[in-house]
Amino acid sequence: MIRGQCNFSYKIQNAQAAGYDAAIVYALRKKSPLIYMTYPEGANVPAFYVTLETGAYLKEHARGEAGECCIFPLSYAWNKHVEKIIVWGMLLLFVISIPLLFWFARKLYPIDSPRRHRPEQTRQLPRSTVNALPSFVFSSVTSVRCHGRETLCSICLEDYREGENLRVLPCRHEFHSSCVDSWLIRWGTFCPVCRHEIRRSTSNEGNEQVHVSG
Numbered sequence: 001m002i003r004g005q006c007n008f009s010y011k012i013q014n015a016q017a018a019g020y021d022a023a024i025v026y027a028l029r030k031k032s033p034l035i036y037m038t039y040p041e042g043a044n045v046p047a048f049y050v051t052l053e054t055g056a057y058l059k060e061h062a063r064g065e066a067g068e069c070c071i072f073p074l075s076y077a078w079n080k081h082v083e084k085i086i087v088w089g090m091l092l093l094f095v096i097s098i099p100l101l102f103w104f105a106r107k108l109y110p111i112d113s114p115r116r117h118r119p120e121q122t123r124q125l126p127r128s129t130v131n132a133l134p135s136f137v138f139s140s141v142t143s144v145r146c147h148g149r150e151t152l153c154s155i156c157l158e159d160y161r162e163g164e165n166l167r168v169l170p171c172r173h174e175f176h177s178s179c180v181d182s183w184l185i186r187w188g189t190f191c192p193v194c195r196h197e198i199r200r201s202t203s204n205e206g207n208e209q210v211h212v213s214g
Helices: 008-017 052-060 074-108 127-129 143-147 177-186 198-213
Strands: 023-026 047-050 133-136 166-167 172-177
Touching: 008 023, 023 052, 023 074, 047 052, 127 177, 166 177, 172 177
Parallel strands: 023 047
Antiparallel strands: 133 166, 166 172
């Protein structure tokens, strides 16, 4: 309530009679000095006298038709802000930690696969089997006519030279002997161009030889 012509006791009595739980009286002019209010007999509601600036602030922030006003200290508002930051931060950390846990779990405990437990020799050819594959000496005159049109090694990507030893796989692809021998012994049992399985071809040839001899 703004300070007017009536005295403070009358204002407090009117506020209590109207059913209010407290009375706040603010000054009529700016920079008005605070004065003591006389408290009337029979008044049970608390009463306060504040400056014009404080009264205007309270009136501006009043909520609802009844004029209730909820103003929290800055520390309370700051604590609520910090609380929200902490909650959202923990939620974000939880969301990020799930894929990280899966990633570390896969690193520490790799998923078993049949290929992982295959014997080493199943992914390599014995040197004796590799040496048994046909080979020939490259000649620019006869090799193209007899063996095909390949003039470079698909492994090292270098042209064949006169006198170099070439290895022919069952799929008819040709390579430098040193290149394809290293590939078959160390890395795989198939042709690096068409991925034809060398073991299948060599085993079939062996079965045919046994059948003929029988």
